[in-house]
Each structure stands twice: as C-alpha cells, then as structure tokens.
Amino acid sequence: MKDFKFYAPTEVVFGENSEEQVARLIKKYGGTKVLVHYGGKSAERSGLLDKVCKQLQDEGIQFVKLGGVVPNPRLSLAKQGIELCRKEGIDFILAVGGGSVIDSSKCIAYGVCYDGDVWDFYLGKAQPTKMLPLAAVLTIPAAGSEMSEASVITNEDGDVKLGYSNDLSRPKFAIMNPRRTFTLPPYQTAAGVTDIMMHTMERYFNTDGDMTLTDEIAEALMRTMKACVFEVLKNPEDYRNRAQIMWGGSLAHNDVTGCRNNGDWATHQLEHELSGMFDVTHGAGLAAIWPSWARYVMHENLSRFVRFAVNVMEVPNDFTDPEGTALRGVEAMERFYHAIGMPVNIRELIGRDVTDEEIQEMTRKCSRDYQRTCGQFKVLKAEDMKAIYCMARG
Ligand code: NZQ
Numbered sequence: 061m062k063d064f065k066f067y068a069p070t071e072v073v074f075g076e077n078s079e080e081q082v083a084r085l086i087k088k089y090g091g092t093k094v095l096v097h098y099g100g101k102s103a104e105r106s107g108l109l110d111k112v113c114k115q116l117q118d119e120g121i122q123f124v125k126l127g128g129v130v131p132n133p134r135l136s137l138a139k140q141g142i143e144l145c146r147k148e149g150i151d152f153i154l155a156v157g158g159g160s161v162i163d164s165s166k167c168i169a170y171g172v173c174y175d176g177d178v179w180d181f182y183l184g185k186a187q188p189t190k191m192l193p194l195a196a197v198l199t200i201p202a203a204g205s206e207m208s209e210a211s212v213i214t215n216e217d218g219d220v221k222l223g224y225s226n227d228l229s230r231p232k233f234a235i236m237n238p239r240r241t242f243t244l245p246p247y248q249t250a251a252g253v254t255d256i257m258m259h260t261m262e263r264y265f266n267t268d269g270d271m272t273l274t275d276e277i278a279e280a281l282m283r284t285m286k287a288c289v290f291e292v293l294k295n296p297e298d299y300r301n302r303a304q305i306m307w308g309g310s311l312a313h314n315d316v317t318g319c320r321n322n323g324d325w326a327t328h329q330l331e332h333e334l335s336g337m338f339d340v341t342h343g344a345g346l347a348a349i350w351p352s353w354a355r356y357v358m359h360e361n362l363s364r365f366v367r368f369a370v371n372v373m374e375v376p377n378d379f380t381d382p383e384g385t386a387l388r389g390v391e392a393m394e395r396f397y398h399a400i401g402m403p404v405n406i407r408e409l410i411g412r413d414v415t416d417e418e419i420q421e422m423t424r425k426c427s428r429d430y431q432r433t434c435g436q437f438k439v440l441k442a443e444d445m446k447a448i449y450c451m452a453r454g
C-alpha cells in the first residue's frame with residue numbers, strides 16, 4: 061500500500077430543501093457580500109436562483125448576480141467576474157449550477173486575489189497564495205467540482221482547455237438536493253454518470269498494486285452508478301436513485317477512491333482537447349475516448365482489466381483467457397455507453413469524421429507542443445496520444 065494524502069474539507073449538506081441553509085452557511089464561512097454565479101437558464105427556470113437570492117435578501121446578505129456560464133466555461137466570462145468582484149467588493153462566491161459554474165467561480169476566486177493574468181495559473185506560470193472563499197449549490201452530479209481541488213477553463217483564444225488543481229479551491233460547503241436534478245435532460249444525466257464513473261476509473265486503473273478497501277469502494281461506486289442511471293433515465297423523478305448518483309459524483313472525485321495513487325488521467329487529458337476543439341459535453345467525450353485508451357494500454361496491467369471486467373462489468377472470468385476477459389469488459393462498457401445514449405468513438409460524438417489535421421492538432425495540444433507525456437498506467441507520448449485518437453475515430 062502506497063502512502064497517500066486525503067483532504068476533503070468541504071462541508072456537505074445533502075437532502076431535501078438543503079438549499080434553505082445557504083444563508084446560514086455563507087455567514088458561517090464569513091461571507092458578507094456575495095457573487096451569485098450561475099449558468100444558462102436551468103437555475104432560473106427551476107426557481108432555484110430566486111429561492112437562493114430571496115434567502116440572502118431576507119438574511120441581510122448583500123449580493124450581485126452574474127449568469128451566462130456555458131458548458132466548457134470560458135475565460136472571458138471569468139475575467140468579467142473578476143472585474144465585477146473587485147468593483148463590488150465581493151468577499152464570497154456562490155456557484156449555483158454544475159461543474160462549469162463551479163469551475164468558473166474557482167477561476168474568478170483565484171483572479172480576484174491576483175494582480176497578474178489568472179490564466180497564468182492554468183499555464184503553470186504562477187501559484188496562488190490565496191483566493192476568495194467559494195461554495196456550491198449543485199444542480200448536476202458529474203464533474204465533482206463541488207468537493208475537488210480542480211477547475212477546468214477554456215480560453216477562447218486558441219480554444220485551449222486547461223485544468224488547474226490547488227487545494228485552496230476546494231469549496232467551503234456544497235449543498236446537494238437530489239430533487240434539483242429531476243430537470244436534467246437524459247443526455248446530461250448520462251454524460252454526468254459517465255464522468256462520475258470515469259473519475260473512479262482514472263484512479264482504479266493503476267499499476268501500484270492492490271489496496272483492497274479502496275478497490276472495493278471504487279467497484280461498489282461504479283456498479284451503483286451503472287444500476288442507478290437506468291432507473292433515472294426511466295423515471296427522472298426517482299429521488300432515491302438521483303440521490304445515489306448525486307452522492308456518487310462527490311465521492312468519485314473527492315479522492316476517497318484514490319487513496320493509494322494519484323490516478324492515470326490520460327482519458328481526461330485526451331478528452332479535454334475534444335471538448336476544447338468541438339465544444340462537446342465532457343462526459344460524452346470521455347465515453348468516446350475510453351474504449352480506445354483501454355485497448356491501447358491494457359497489457360500494461362492486464363489483471364486490472366480482468367478485475368474490472370468481472371467485478372464491475374459482470375463478465376464471466378475465463379481463467380484460460382485473461383486477455384479475452386479483459387476485452388469483453390471493454391466491450392461490455394461500450395454496450396453500457398450505447399444503452400445510456402453515449403458515444404463510443406469520435407464520429408458518434410461529433411456526428412462526422414474527424415480529420416487528420418484535427419487529430420494532429422489535438423495531439424499537439426494534448427502533448428503541449430510535444431513536450432509532455434500524460435497518464436500513469438501507461439505513460440503516453442505524443443505518438444501514443446495520436447494512436448489513441450486514431451483508434452477512437454470510429
Ligand atoms: O447552463 P444551464 O442552463 O444551467 O444548463 C446546464 C448545462 O447546459 C445543464 N444543467 C445543469 N443543471 C441542470 C441543468 N439542466 C437542467 N436541470 C438541471 N438541474 O447541464 C448542462 C451541463 O452543465 P455543466 O455545469 O457544464 O456540467 P458538468 O457538471 O458536467 O461540468 C462540466 C465541466 O466540468 C469540467 C469539464 O471539463 C466541463 O468543463 N470538469 C471539472 C472537474 C473539476 N473541476 O474537478 C473535473 C471533471 O473531470 C471535468 O473535467
């Protein structure tokens with residue numbers, strides 16, 4: 061068992077009407093003037109935004125609103141948010157939405173406390189020493205940003221999507237009411253579950269050897285997500301299964317399933333170029349890449365893939381043919397993706413063939429101009445990244 065760090069400081073308030081605690085929690089964490097940050101229309105349509113704002117008003121907490129965050133959140137809006145926070149003297153950011161809104165909030169929170177260009181952090185040119193405190197009222201279980209140290213931002217100048225991780229950015233609190241996810245469209249529900257499972261898989265596929273407890277938690281989480289997603293696709297107002305998925309989204313990315321290693325993350329890195337270039341839904345992009353990644357790397361540690369096939373995908377173990385068992389696990393995952401409406405290759409993802417030039421461009425970006433590798437399970441060089449994109453063409 062390898063040494064590890066586990067740090068999950070976010071206070072989670074989970075359940076029916078949990079959003080009614082938002083003002084109390086903001087006060088608890090020292091907020092006096094709040095930026096309420098949100099996305100397109102969903103939080104307005106559902107009445108959640110009004111409910112939150114009215115509560116702040118009633119409790120005498122000043123606030124300013126900034127909406128308009130889009131999936132794959134843009135740097136330009138975060139920069140507007142930074143200016144707004146400075147002008148208004150904001151000391152706390154409340155994200156009402158999903159991963160995109162939370163990540164945009166994190167970017168703003170970094171930027172307000174930094175004299176330079178906030179993009180420096182994402183480029184690795186600078187490290188923040190402080191940031192504004194932030195919190196989330198979560199509306200979609202997927203990215204896990206409500207408990208994670210990561211934020212992922214797209215710079216429209218060159219369509220570059222970069223992540224930056226720092227423990228400072230873990231939200232102070234996260235409010236999760238499963239009822240708020242009833243309005244999620246099937247595609248977002250399925251993409252969210254794909255992302256949740258992938259956050260677990262990125263940590264599960266490692267070459268560090270077993271850690272029984274961590275592996276068992278990871279497998280239970282993945283099996284549970286697989287089962288629950290079919291129930292909520294049948295009945296979007298199924299509270300019990302929406303709740304399992306919502307909590308699963310946080311556990312998948314608060315590192316509890318990683319207590320043994322840092323994870324692989326190659327599928328995520330390869331996907332970020334897809335959503336950066338084609339503006340697709342992150343979870344769907346992961347589904348389009350993972351089967352090709354799996355087939356490309358499985359021989360690095362075949363027994364992990366066999367274990368995954370048997371314990372998660374319920375494939376019978378053919379002890380005489382571990383490679384066959386491992387491959388049947390990947391095929392079972394592809395059938396699962398199709399069954400929930402996810403793509404299994406880039407053609408299905410973007411609705412047309414990806415060109416050679418686009419593959420070259422994604423390879424260049426993913427390898428940071430051919431300077432970096434990604435992944436741990438198998439360390440991928442630029443030629444490996446290109447090979448996986450080519451396998452994933454469909
Ligand atoms: O903008 P609105 O109208 O709110 O619509 C959103 C959006 O179109 C909609 N939605 C959210 N809650 C809803 C709802 N529609 C109806 N009812 C609700 N209750 O869903 C769409 C997707 O929202 P978004 O916030 O983009 O989803 P998600 O949470 O999947 O976030 C995706 C972003 O997170 C990044 C991804 O790369 C992507 O940019 N990630 C962030 C991570 C992190 N910070 O730790 C890790 C992840 O691996 C991921 O990379």
Ligand code: ZN
Nearest residue numbers: 203255328342
């Ligand atoms: Zn993800």
